[in-house]
Amino acid sequence: MVSMNTEKKTEERISTKLNRTKNAGFTNPPSDYFAHFADNLPLKENKEDKKIRFAFSQNNWFQLSSLAVAALLLLALWIFVFDADIKKDTDISFTVEELMALSDFQNYNDDIIYSELASVSYLENVTTDVEVDAFLDYSDVSTDEIIDLYSSEDLK
Amino acid sequence: MKNLTDKEIIQLVINPQTSEKGFNILVKNYQERIYWHIRRMVYMHDDANDIAQNTFVKIWQNLSSFRSDSNLYTWIYRIATNETFDFLKKKKRYVFSVTGDYRDELNRNLEDDSIFDGDEIEKKLQKALLTLPDKQRIVFNMKYFDEMKYKEMSTILNTSVGALKASYHHAVKKIKKSLDED
Numbered sequence: 001m002v003s004m005n006t007e008k009k010t011e012e013r014i015s016t017k018l019n020r021t022k023n024a025g026f027t028n029p030p031s032d033y034f035a036h037f038a039d040n041l042p043l044k045e046n047k048e049d050k051k052i053r054f055a056f057s058q059n060n061w062f063q064l065s066s067l068a069v070a071a072l073l074l075l076a077l078w079i080f081v082f083d084a085d086i087k088k089d090t091d092i093s094f095t096v097e098e099l100m101a102l103s104d105f106q107n108y109n110d111d112i113i114y115s116e117l118a119s120v121s122y123l124e125n126v127t128t129d130v131e132v133d134a135f136l137d138y139s140d141v142s143t144d145e146i147i148d149l150y151s152s153e154d155l156k
Numbered sequence: 157m158k159n160l161t162d163k164e165i166i167q168l169v170i171n172p173q174t175s176e177k178g179f180n181i182l183v184k185n186y187q188e189r190i191y192w193h194i195r196r197m198v199y200m201h202d203d204a205n206d207i208a209q210n211t212f213v214k215i216w217q218n219l220s221s222f223r224s225d226s227n228l229y230t231w232i233y234r235i236a237t238n239e240t241f242d243f244l245k246k247k248k249r250y251v252f253s254v255t256g257d258y259r260d261e262l263n264r265n266l267e268d269d270s271i272f273d274g275d276e277i278e279k280k281l282q283k284a285l286l287t288l289p290d291k292q293r294i295v296f297n298m299k300y301f302d303e304m305k306y307k308e309m310s311t312i313l314n315t316s317v318g319a320l321k322a323s324y325h326h327a328v329k330k331i332k333k334s335l336d337e338d
Contacts, residue, residue, distance in 0.1 A: 029201050029205070042209065
């Protein structure tokens with residue numbers, strides 16, 4: 001376990017080796033970029049978001065279609081194999097808000113859906129704020145890190 | 157011109173007679189901080205520019221409904237952060253379908269002089285940061301480079317101070333491991 005003291009030392013070690021600059025080593029934008037940034041904002045002519053575009057070739061569509069078909073086959077297999085388990089374990093009730101969240105993905109972001117479902121599935125089993133945050137906000141943290149998080153004496 | 161407070165800027169923006177002038181002042185006050193906040197997450201100038209533009213367009217569209225008792229600074233950062241995470245999600249999906257791992261692409265960007273011209277230790281730090289989940293990466297950036305307080309970060313990231321401390325703690329731990337390996 002890394003103590004807060006070690007954390008400070010690591011910070012100092014990083015700091016002594018590099019200048020803590022806001023650009024963190026990245027190249028500066030063009031020299032007149034900030035002078036004209038406000039003038040270039042599409043405020044009037046385009047009320048919508050500036051679309052972020054990625055180039056996409058036909059091969060990629062083929063690749064995506066194959067992935068979609070594979071995903072459907074896997075889903076069918078999963079339902080077929082685990083059907084009995086699903087029926088056995090579906091004794092969970094959802095609130096109206098949760099069902100709305102599930103059926104209305106357009107207007108809910110995944111954090112909202114996740115946290116609404118989490119309130120049913122997980123919150124009975126967790127006790128501290130840190131644990132709740134770990135479930136709600138840190139779904140991309142590994143199990144080891146979550147275990148580590150709960151066992152860290154420094155944070156309690 | 158004297159430096160205006162956020163409240164004075166909002167008043168200027170809300171008034172139709174002075175809205176453009178007020179918004180220009182707002183942009184000038186925040187553009188650089190917001191740009192670097194985004195750029196350190198997405199690496200490429202063009203991507204950072206697109207996200208920064210989206211951020212300020214959304215602020216322009218929604219400023220009239222902004223609650224005056226809220227903190228403008230954290231609101232702007234929060235919108236910028238959400239826009240950045242949205243971009244990263246889309247980019248990851250796209251890059252995965254075309255070339256594989258988005259982090260590999262970011263790693264390659266660190267070798268590109270037109271994107272990154274820092275020294276070796278700065279590059280090592282960025283490479284170590286790339287091993288973190290995006291949320292830990294942004295927590296580290298805000299604490300380390302922007303020297304932001306946990307309480308401010310808590311409002312921006314909608315996460316408790318305890319969880320942020322935990323996140324920063326884990327980020328530093330991984331960076332230490334990464335630096336020790338070199």
